[in-house]
Amino acid sequence: MPEGRAYDRADVHRSWSRYREDLDDARAALRRSVSLARDNGDDFALAIFLSYLATTEVLAGDYPAAEAAVKASDAASVGYDWLPSPWFVEPRCELLIAAGDLNGADRLANERLPADATATITARFMGACLRGKVSAWRGDHAATVRYLEDAAWCAEQLDWADPGVRCYLDPWLAEAYVATGRTGDARRISATLRDTGGRLGRPALTGCADRIEALAAAEAGDLDGAARWAGAAVAAHEASPLRPELARSLLVLGQVERRRKARRQSRDACRRAYELATAMRHRPLIARVEQEMPRVAAERSRNELTATEQRVADLIATGATNREAATALFVSVRTVETHVASIYRKLGVRTRAELARRLPRPQ
Numbered sequence: 001m002p003e004g005r006a007y008d009r010a011d012v013h014r015s016w017s018r019y020r021e022d023l024d025d026a027r028a029a030l031r032r033s034v035s036l037a038r039d040n041g042d043d044f045a046l047a048i049f050l051s052y053l054a055t056t057e058v059l060a061g062d063y064p065a066a067e068a069a070v071k072a073s074d075a076a077s078v079g080y081d082w083l084p085s086p087w088f089v090e091p092r093c094e095l096l097i098a099a100g101d102l103n104g105a106d107r108l109a110n111e112r113l114p115a116d117a118t119a120t121i122t123a124r125f126m127g128a129c130l131r132g133k134v135s136a137w138r139g140d141h142a143a144t145v146r147y148l149e150d151a152a153w154c155a156e157q158l159d160w161a162d163p164g165v166r167c168y169l170d171p172w173l174a175e176a177y178v179a180t181g182r183t184g185d186a187r188r189i190s191a192t193l194r195d196t197g198g199r200l201g202r203p204a205l206t207g208c209a210d211r212i213e214a215l216a217a218a219e220a221g222d223l224d225g226a227a228r229w230a231g232a233a234v235a236a237h238e239a240s241p242l243r244p245e246l247a248r249s250l251l252v253l254g255q256v257e258r259r260r261k262a263r264r265q266s267r268d269a270c271r272r273a274y275e276l277a278t279a280m281r282h283r284p285l286i287a288r289v290e291q292e293m294p295r296v297a298a299e300r301s302r303n304e305l306t307a308t309e310q311r312v313a314d315l316i317a318t319g320a321t322n323r324e325a326a327t328a329l330f331v332s333v334r335t336v337e338t339h340v341a342s343i344y345r346k347l348g349v350r351t352r353a354e355l356a357r358r359l360p361r362p363q
Contacts (some may be wrong), residue, residue, distance in 0.1 A: 007318060017080060018162070018164040018165050019162060019164055019165070020164075020200075020202070021202050021203065021204050021240050021241060021242065022241075022340070023056055023059065023060050023241045023242075024241075025057045027053065027056060029054070030049055030052050030053045030056065031346045033045070033047060033049045034049045034050060034053065037049060037110040038125070038256060043076045043077070043080065044080070045079045045167070046076040046080065047074075047075075047076040047082075047088070048071045048073075048074045048085070048087065048088075050069045050070070050073035050076065050089050051069070051070070051073050051085075051087050051090075051091055052087065053069045053237075054066040054067075054069035054073065054091035054092075054095075055087070055090055055091045055094070057069060057091075058091055058094045058095070058098075059241075059242050059244075060241055060242065060243060060268060061242070061243035061244045061247075061276075061280040061282065062280075062344065063095060063098045063099075063280060063281055063282070064281075066091055066094070067095055067119040067304050068097055069091070070091055070092055070095065073088070073149045083090060084112045084113070084122050085121075086113060086122055086125070086126035086127075087126075088111045088112075089108065089109065089113055089126060089130070089317070090126060090129075090130065090167065091136075092108060093105040093108055093109055093130045093133075096108060097133065097134065097284065098280070098281065098282045098283065098284075099283060100283030100284055100287075101145075102134050102137055102138055102284070102286065105130065105134050106131065107136045107205075108129040109127050109131055109134070110127075110131075113126055113127030113130070114127070115127055115131075119171055121154050121157055122154075122158065124150070124154050125154035125155055125158065126151075126158075126167070128147045128148065128150040128151035128154065129147070129148065129151040129166075129167045129169050131143075131147040132144050132146075132147030132148035132151060132169065132172060132173070132176075133169075135147055136172050136176060137284045138176070141176045141179040141180050142180060144172065144173070144176035144267070145173065145176045145177065145180055145182075146347075148169050148173040148176065149173065151166075151167075151169050152166070152169060152170070154175065155169070162196070163192075163193060163196060163205055163208075164202075168208075170189050170192070170193060170208075171187065171193065171208040171211070171212065173222055174186040174187075174189035174190060174193075174208075174212045175211075175212060176216060177189070178212065178215045178216050178219055181219075183219060183220070184215045185213070186212050186215070186216055187213070187216055189212065190208075190209040190212040190213055190216075191209070193205045193206070193208050193209040193212070194206055194209035194210075197209065197236075202240075203236045203237070203239040203240045204236070204237060204240035204242045204245050206236045207232075207233045207234075207235075207237040207240065207245060207246075208233070208245065208352065210229050210230070210233035210236055210249075211230065211233040211249050211252055213229040214226045214227075214229035214230035214233060214252055214256060214356050215252060217229055218256050218259065223256060223259050223260045226256045227256050227257060227260060227262075230252050230253035230256050230257075231253060233249040233252065234246065234249045234250055234253055234269075236249075237249045243276055243280060244280065244282065246276060247261030247273050247277050247280070247282075247285055247289075247290060248273075248285070250269045250270070250272045250273035250276065251269070251270065251273040251285075251288060251289055251292065253265075253269040254266045254267075254268075254269035254270035254289075254292055255292055257269060258292070258295060267307060270289055270292055270293050270307070271307040273285075273289045274286070274290070274293065274307070274308065278329065278330045278331070279287055279330075281330055293306060293307070293308070304346070305343060305347075308339060309321060309339050309342060309343050309346075311329060312325055312329070312336055312339040312340065312343065313343050313347075313355060313359060314359065315328060315329075316340060316355065317356040317359050318356075322336045322337055322340065323336075343355065
């Protein structure tokens with residue numbers, strides 16, 4: 001058998017997260033192949049399937065599990081001089097992105113998947129896809145379009161039509177199209193995602209289509225329509241295990257509701273997005289939600305605690321130290337100290353005992 005084929009089993013393809021959204025089935029199938037490869041001493045297959053497992057965990061937003069799979073894959077690769085595989089590079093770049101190291105992700109993509117004449121079409125696809133996602137998190141919409149259009153062209157040459165096989169580049173490309181004024185192109189992608197999601201029973205694709213429509217409607221000034229589409233995107237993504245997509249849709253809903261002057265709805269959506277982002281420890285997503293939350297807060301009473309401040313207040317009023325509160329909320333101690341100072345100022349208290357007396361007692 002050629003390298004990597006002996007354990008490339010049918011159930012991997014039936015259940016793999018590229019084709020379906022049942023991540024539990026995907027994990028089970030990949031773990032069976034990992035076990036077979038390990039039992040038979042096939043380190044190449046072992047490293048590949050562990051990388052596939054890491055990608056599945058990235059889709060789920062479980063970055064610690066993805067990191068563990070990557071480390072196991074690296075351990076299986078020690079002592080070998082294999083050519084760099086695009087499927088090795090993808091989860092490693094995604095982990096760097098989640099950690100907020102966009103420069104590191106870009107550097108790794110450039111080193112392992114250089115955009116030159118020697119690159120295979122698959123390597124060119126993956127390199128362009130990863131550079132496009134890095135550009136999207138940087139807010140460079142023009143570069144995002146440039147890279148992801150190249151990735152889409154490569155996918156077409158490879159006859160890859162499924163959005164999952166295309167590494168979910170299409171929602172990112174459509175959102176960059178909206179940001180650069182190409183809403184017609186964005187809506188064509190939305191229609192394709194909606195059709196595919198409906199036919200194959202994949203709510204994440206339908207939710208991405210709804211989110212694209214929300215952004216396009218908001219760009220056109222139809223904020224009521226945008227709110228309906230964004231709400232539909234959240235509902236669709238709540239039915240999918242792809243948590244990063246749910247967090248992104250909640251953020252869009254919060255942004256639209258803020259523009260509609262629906263402050264409570266905006267706060268609720270942003271709070272949920274923030275909680276998801278912090279639970280996943282996805283730093284660029286956390287930063288984007290935090291950018292939105294002060295804009296919501298600016299429209300409310302100067303003495304009203306933000307959602308994050310309320311959580312800090314509840315923790316320290318029950319006896320948690322600043323360090324314990326920081327650990328519980330996945331933020332730095334300095335961030336908690338800043339929140340505590342703001343809480344004291346807004347509520348007119350000076351001690352934790354006074355704060356505890358000011359907060360409503362739990363029923």
